[in-house]
Amino acid sequence: MNELRILSPTAILGYGFPMESFAEGMKRKPHVIAVDAGSTDPGPYYLGAGKSFTDRNSVKRDLEIMIPAALEAGIPVIVGTAGGSGARPHVEFAVDIVKEIAREKQLSFKMAVIQSEFDKEFVKENVAKGNISPLFPAPEITEADVDESVHIVAQMGEEPFIEALENGAEVILAGRSYDPSVFAALAIKYGFDKGLAIHLGKILECAAIAALPGSGSDCMFGYLHQDNFVLEPLSPLRKCTTLSVAAHTLYEKTNPYVLPGPGGAINLHESKFEQIDDNKVRVSGSRFVPTEEYFVKLEGVRRVGYRTISCAGVKDPIMISKIDSITQSVKDRVKNNFETYGITDFFLDFKIYGRNGVMGMFPDAPQSAGDELLIIIEAVADTQEQADTICGFARSTMLHFGYEGRIATAGNLAFPFSPSDCKMGEVYEFNVYHLMKVEDPKKLFPIEYVQF
Amino acid sequence: MEYNLTDVASVIRSKNSGPYELTFDIIFKEVEMYRKVKSAQVFNAQMFAHLYHIPESQIINLVHFDPAKAVKITIVRPIPSGALGETDVYGAQQHAPLMKMKFTLS
Numbered sequence: 334m335n336e337l338r339i340l341s342p343t344a345i346l347g348y349g350f351p352m353e354s355f356a357e358g359m360k361r362k363p364h365v366i367a368v369d370a371g372s373t374d375p376g377p378y379y380l381g382a383g384k385s386f387t388d389r390n391s392v393k394r395d396l397e398i399m400i401p402a403a404l405e406a407g408i409p410v411i412v413g414t415a416g417g418s419g420a421r422p423h424v425e426f427a428v429d430i431v432k433e434i435a436r437e438k439q440l441s442f443k444m445a446v447i448q449s450e451f452d453k454e455f456v457k458e459n460v461a462k463g464n465i466s467p468l469f470p471a472p473e474i475t476e477a478d479v480d481e482s483v484h485i486v487a488q489m490g491e492e493p494f495i496e497a498l499e500n501g502a503e504v505i506l507a508g509r510s511y512d513p514s515v516f517a518a519l520a521i522k523y524g525f526d527k528g529l530a531i532h533l534g535k536i537l538e539c540a541a542i543a544a545l546p547g548s549g550s551d552c553m554f555g556y557l558h559q560d561n562f563v564l565e566p567l568s569p570l571r572k573c574t575t576l577s578v579a580a581h582t583l584y585e586k587t588n589p590y591v592l593p594g595p596g597g598a599i600n601l602h603e604s605k606f607e608q609i610d611d612n613k614v615r616v617s618g619s620r621f622v623p624t625e626e627y628f629v630k631l632e633g634v635r636r637v638g639y640r641t642i643s644c645a646g647v648k649d650p651i652m653i654s655k656i657d658s659i660t661q662s663v664k665d666r667v668k669n670n671f672e673t674y675g676i677t678d679f680f681l682d683f684k685i686y687g688r689n690g691v692m693g694m695f696p697d698a699p700q701s702a703g704d705e706l707l708i709i710i711e712a713v714a715d716t717q718e719q720a721d722t723i724c725g726f727a728r729s730t731m732l733h734f735g736y737e738g739r740i741a742t743a744g745n746l747a748f749p750f751s752p753s754d755c756k757m758g759e760v761y762e763f764n765v766y767h768l769m770k771v772e773d774p775k776k777l778f779p780i781e782y783v784q785f
Numbered sequence: 786m787e788y789n790l791t792d793v794a795s796v797i798r799s800k801n802s803g804p805y806e807l808t809f810d811i812i813f814k815e816v817e818m819y820r821k822v823k824s825a826q827v828f829n830a831q832m833f834a835h836l837y838h839i840p841e842s843q844i845i846n847l848v849h850f851d852p853a854k855a856v857k858i859t860i861v862r863p864i865p866s867g868a869l870g871e872t873d874v875y876g877a878q879q880h881a882p883l884m885k886m887k888f889t890l891s
Binding site (some may be wrong): 468585762 | 796800801802803804805806808810812837838839845846848850852853854855857859861862863864865866867868869870871872873874875878879881882
């Protein structure tokens with residue numbers, strides 16, 4: 334085989350794609366349709382709560398087009414990081430959608446479901462054996478951290494996908510996957526160069542984001558050869574340029590020359606990007622360098638509590654000039670008020686938009702205040718009820734707080750909504766982001782087959 | 786001569802690189818300007834730490850990437866993505882100080 338063709342319909346399953354682009358992709362006779370369905374970008378909530386950050390109807394819409402087209406062409410559909418985070422409930426979310434499509438469209442095919450969630454006991458055994466090390470700058474892991482985690486998933490490489498393909502799977506739904514694996518698996522199975530296959534996968538996983546103009550909801554096509562690969566956007570509105578493709582290599586990475594993944598890293602020091610016609614780019618020279626031992630990346634989150642917020646505006650120039658001392662006084666008052674009542678363990682924060690709301694994580698960077706502020710009062714506590722109590726009390730205290738120099742004595746806050754407070758539900762944070770040494774990259778990710 | 790970074794760059798952006806890192810990309814319009822900026826070491830750890838008021842030890846990586854005419858700086862995220870105190874879960878709006886940046890080339 335001299336050329337392997339891969340269709341990437343969209344950057345994230347559920348983000349959609351134009352039918353015209355998809356049809357152009359199918360005309361080019363792809364050997365596989367692959368799509369990445371997840372990311373840690375939306376934050377820790379989704380992994381913790383077991384919910385998808387993409388909408389069910391949007392995911393169904395995309396699969397409903399991809400699966401019948403692939404079955405008709407006799408090629409596999411591979412979905413990685415199903416349900417957005419890849420833990421068991423997320424995979425279940427995707428399985429349920431595929432079952433519905435198979436039933437409604439009366440389709441017949443073999444599906445492989447690959448799980449990536451690890452049991453806590455298994456992870457703890459590995460902590461004890463010293464097999465788990467933090468990915469800088471995450472802290473060291475303890476058995477207590479593992480116990481606190483709600484779900485722990487591991488990013489699989491291409492190996493479980495290859496096994497599922499060898500067993501005749503026509504649709505593969507996988508849990509947490511290293512993004513390029515779903516694109517590279519078939520190519521590696523056929524013996525194509527792993528460095529090129531993974532580098533191509535790295536670009537295809539974001540579909541048309543690597544084109545100009547970029548889009549997360551349009552298709553990209555990849556042609557893999559023995560010593561290079563070619564990228565082609567499928568909409569006439571877009572072009573791949575050496576710059577758009579090279580620039581994409583930077584995106585969301587620590588170092589563009591060395592891109593680590595399961596079992597090794599791709600090295601781009603010798604990579605060449607060439608414009609071969611108006612809208613296509615050829616890439617060569619990327620190499621896969623295996624690590625001596627095989628590591629997979631673990632991701633886990635723990636529940637921190639429950640959140641309630643209240644949003645309000647401030648226009649009074651005297652109040653704006655004293656905002657820091659006012660928020661501090663309100664915090665002190667809240668703390669004092671509930672100490673005797675036994676509510677002491679809570680997080681109360683004021684995000685102040687118009688000053689440093691967006692860049693609050695850099696507290697020492699210079700700030701400037703506009704002539705109006707939006708304040709988000711945020712309370713996180715052990716229960717939703719306590720979060721409501723803390724947020725509500727902070728809001729009423731701030732509304733009537735008699736700061737020094739105050740001349741507007743009717744109220745300090747402009748509320749855009751009634752009710753003013755909003756329950757945000759469970760709050761999670763990442764507590765596992767580590768590498769785990771494994772002996773067999775396949776058997777940790779069990780595969781089940783379903784025949785429709 | 787003094788330059789505004791916004792005049793010579795076509796892309797200035799920030800984004801998470803995983804939940805524990807923030808990464809900044811600056812892509813230049815012209816290869817000539819990119820080469821000058823690279824050889825004059827306009828972007829260095831000291832300058833970047835100063836711009837964001839963070840210790841230099843928080844800078845994980847600063848690399849020039851010729852194929853994209855780009856400079857990439859990766860730092861320790863001041864708090865992990867989504868942790869209490871978060872203001873930008875995706876890290877996509879932390880680039881603003883770079884948009885006001887000026888530099889001098891002789």
